[in-house]
Every structure is written in C-alpha cells, then in structure tokens.
Amino acid sequence: MVTLLRVLFAGVLIAMVTLTTTASLEQGLVEAARNLWPDAWFRATLADAYFGFLTVFVWIAYKERTMPARLVWFVLVMSLGTIAVAVYMLIALRRLGPGDPIERLLMRTVEEQT
Numbered sequence: 001m002v003t004l005l006r007v008l009f010a011g012v013l014i015a016m017v018t019l020t021t022t023a024s025l026e027q028g029l030v031e032a033a034r035n036l037w038p039d040a041w042f043r044a045t046l047a048d049a050y051f052g053f054l055t056v057f058v059w060i061a062y063k064e065r066t067m068p069a070r071l072v073w074f075v076l077v078m079s080l081g082t083i084a085v086a087v088y089m090l091i092a093l094r095r096l097g098p099g100d101p102i103e104r105l106l107m108r109t110v111e112e113q114t
Helices: 002-026 029-036 040-063 067-080 082-095
Strands: none
Touching: 002 082, 040 067, 040 082, 067 082
16 A cells, blocks of 8 residues: 555656646746736635645644744745645655555654654
8 A cells, every 4th residue: 555655645746747847838827827817717726726735734734743844835835836745745655664554644743753
C-alpha cells in the first residue's frame, strides 16, 4: 500500500508541475484569472479547490507539532495547492518505518504529540 501511495503522489506531483509549467508558459496567472473571473463555473471551481486545500491543511496542522511548521505548510498549500499536498504526502510516506501500519500515515503518533 505504501508503494502504491508513493507512486500515486509522485505521479500527482509530476503531473501538476508539468501542467502548471505548461500553463504558465502559455498565459500568466493574473491574465488568466482576469479573463476567467466573469465565468461562474471558474469561481465555483476555484472555491472548491481552495476549500479542499483548507480541508487538507486542517489534517496537516493536526499532524504537525509546531506552529512554525503549521504556518509554513499553510502558506505552501494555499499558494501551491496540490503540488504542496503531494510533497507533504511523499514526506509523510518517507517517514513511515518498515512495518509501520498505514494508520500511522493518517494519525499523529504519541512521539509526534510531545
């Protein structure tokens, strides 16, 4: 399961970096937002994405022990979105030891609480 998750999140990271780079070379973010803002579906999709990022950040804030780490991850998730989430997941997966249950990925362990 851990290997599958590593492949999944590495794929997400590669896809998002590729798509973001390609889109940025074609049109700037500010220009694209200006052109798309009048479209209600664009605004709904943007709100959906950011509410999703906020939801994932709440879990990241639960997992992280310190306020500086939480603040850094908040900025990263809200500015880079799925790219930051994929990086966080790859780091969290790397922290798992051999034989650790997959639940350790999702829950804060006793040693992480201190």
